[in-house]
Structures are given as C-alpha cells and as structure tokens.
Amino acid sequence: MRKLPREFYLSKNTAKIARDLLGKLLVVPDDTAGRVSGMIVEVEAYLGQADRAAHSFGGRRTARNEVMYGGGGHVYVFFVYGMYYQLNIVTGPAEHPHAILIRGIEPVEGIEVMWERRGKMKDTNLTSGPGKLAIALGVTHELNGADLTRKHIWLEEYRSLEKKEIKVGKRIGIDYAGEDAEKQLRFWVKGNPFVSKPV
C-alpha cells in the first residue's frame, strides 16, 4: 500500500482530518521484525492557539512543542507522567500548531512484537490507550519530528468507515481546560474493543 501524501495533513479543518484518520493503518517498521502496524480506532483533535487543552494554547512555543509549528505531516511525540509517550500527528500549514492525538489502534501486523514489548496480556489491552500503543509500536522521543511521508513512520489507506460507525465525544484527561474540555473533539469507531474508554 501507498503512504498517504503530504496533502492529507495540510487542511486547517483539524476535526475533519481527525475523523478521516479513523480506519487508516499506522505503520512503524522495525529493523528485525518488519512491519508493525494497527488500524486507528480512536483520536482526539487539539486546536492550537484557541484551545486551552493544547500545548500550543495562546501561541505558546517551547522546545517541547516546537514541532507543532513545523507543518502538517510530522509526528509530535511527548513524554508525560514520568513514564509514557504520546503520539500525535501535526496538521495544517507551518505556524498553525494543531495536532491529533492517537488514542487507540487495533493491531494488524507484528502483534508478536507488541506482546514482547508490552508483556503477555489480553490483546485488547495491548494498544487501547495512547501510552499503551506508543509502547506496542516502539514510539519514543526519537521519533519526535519524524516526517510521515518518509520511512520511519507513516499512514496507509486501510478501511473506509461510514458516518454511522463513528462516535464523537469529549476529550479525556484535560479537565484543567475549563469550557474547552466540553468540546466534541474525540472521535472513535463505534463498538471497537481497542477504544480506550468506550461510551
């Protein structure tokens, strides 16, 4: 399959790109194990300057979030709670610091490697959360800033979803964001067991 082109990431309609990410295949090749991949089943949009929940709220620009300003089609990886990496996809043109957090994937290729990295457990617990899937895919700070049109990580077409298969709700873990916490910016595949917190 072909990598999604740069154009896919350049729209300023971040919520639309977030919905379109559902059903795409996220691929992270491994030197020895080959392709490790999963279908995206849950995402959250972060709308830059105007969004209290975003790292780039109010135009905040630091060493950590610098890649959010570098243009769509790059990966923003950051570290939280002293243990977990979070994988985001930067969208829009340069200087438009929006991003989409990947919160859940359904394993497709390389599930053996995921078990090695995560430990033996129920498959639905392997990748049903942003911290979990980063471990399963081997995503660390080394991938921060990686280009999704190159060879370290990318997206492919995989499954096309009907509108009625997609659910929308509030984002998770951002209660500090006040009224922005109420925004309907979390999207997931209805009934999929790899969604972190089904509703």
Next chain:
DNA sequence: CAAGTGATTAGC
C-alpha cells in the same frame, strides 16, 4: 481508587 515517575514549565 491512588500511587508512581521524571521531563517540562512557570514562577520567583
């Protein structure tokens, strides 16, 4: 349900 963990940030 609460602890764990350390980079990052804001505030002096």
Next chain:
DNA sequence: CTAATCACTTGC
C-alpha cells in the same frame, strides 16, 4: 534556582 504539574496505566 525550585516547586508544581501532567493528552496515563497499573495494581491494590
């Protein structure tokens, strides 16, 4: 410089 915080997960 120091202290508080955090796009989470796991095990009690």
